[in-house]
Amino acid sequence: MPDIAASTDEVEPPEREDYWHHVLGDTFAPVNLEGWDRSPQPVARLEGTIRGRLLFAELTASPHIHRRTPRCIQQSDAAFFQIAVLTGGAASLEQDGRIAELTPGDFVVYENSRPFTWTFHQPWSASVLSVPSDAVPLSDRERRAASGRVLSGQHGLSGVVGRFVIDLIRHGADVAEPQSEEILARTTDLAVCLLAEPDRAGYADAAQRSLMTRIKTYIEQHLRDPALAPTEIAAAVNISTRYLHKLFQAENESVALYIRRRRLAGVREGLLDRRLAHLSITTLAHRSGFGDISGFNRAFRASYGVSPGEMRRGHPEQPTSQ
Secondary structure, three states: OOOEEEEHHHOOHHHHHHHHHHHHHHHOOOOEEEOOOOOOOOOEEEEEEEEOOEEEEEEEEOOOEEEEOHHHHHOOOOOEEEEEEEEEOOEEEEEOOEEEEEOOOOEEEEEOOOOEEEEEOOOEEEEEEEEEHHHOOOOHHHHHHHOOOOEOOOOHHHHHHHHHHHHHHHOHHHOOHHHHHHHHHHHHHHHHHHHOOOOHHHHHHHHHHHHHHHHHHHHHHOOOOOOOOHHHHHHHOOOOHHHHHHHHHOOOOOHHHHHHHHHHHHHHHHHHOHHHOOOOHHHHHHHOOOOOHHHHHHHHHHHHOOOHHHHHOOOOOOOOOO
């Protein structure tokens, strides 16, 4: 069963436009509706599934317009990167000064953090995949260059992406919650392959950003494990340990130092959180993945200039570069 199911069939005709307006705003982000069909039987239906940070949705409706204005954007601070595949009818999406005219099988990418206009010219249906914008490691220039362009769901890499998105959305309810982050990573990898700057250097840079996002997400999810090591991290993202070290060297850091820095930051947050005052420093250190408490104490003082106990008591921090 979908997590979200809404239909204008469930409400009285005079209330259907307001109802659909609220459904779109609650599911995606606020938009203005224009050209709503005021006949006795306008059609508007939505089914959606939420898994982790992913939203899969299928929509069917009569012709009308969704307009996302600067004022609408001010009503919501949630930023989503969206891939929409038109599965029936005809529609156009305008964003960043371009208009994508879609026929069934075509798809388009866009972001709700910038104004856009969807115009549905006839009865239509679409499948939409929404992911957090910050999970897609594309530059602002790449995002703006990709939006408002028709991408064929029939041929080449764009065809692979289009078919993947449709299949994923239609089977979203079968996705287990623990799988959502892995699917998010694979989806953003495909988006990077398709939308990164066409030159090799631009693509390589975008692909590397995508990979580092996956690596750091895995590290964050496993920080509490004292045995977390480069070999495990590399295997989790299907790269060699040597390449993992090379990626961190490009950021002027080592894997071990990054893990320690993130663990120390976790302990520091715990020490400053009054709600956790009942927990001992040792407990906070263990919770963040430190097994050697004496080594933890030395690393903490070296990073923050004070001992963990002094920080908890409110001793002024001495900022140090990390």
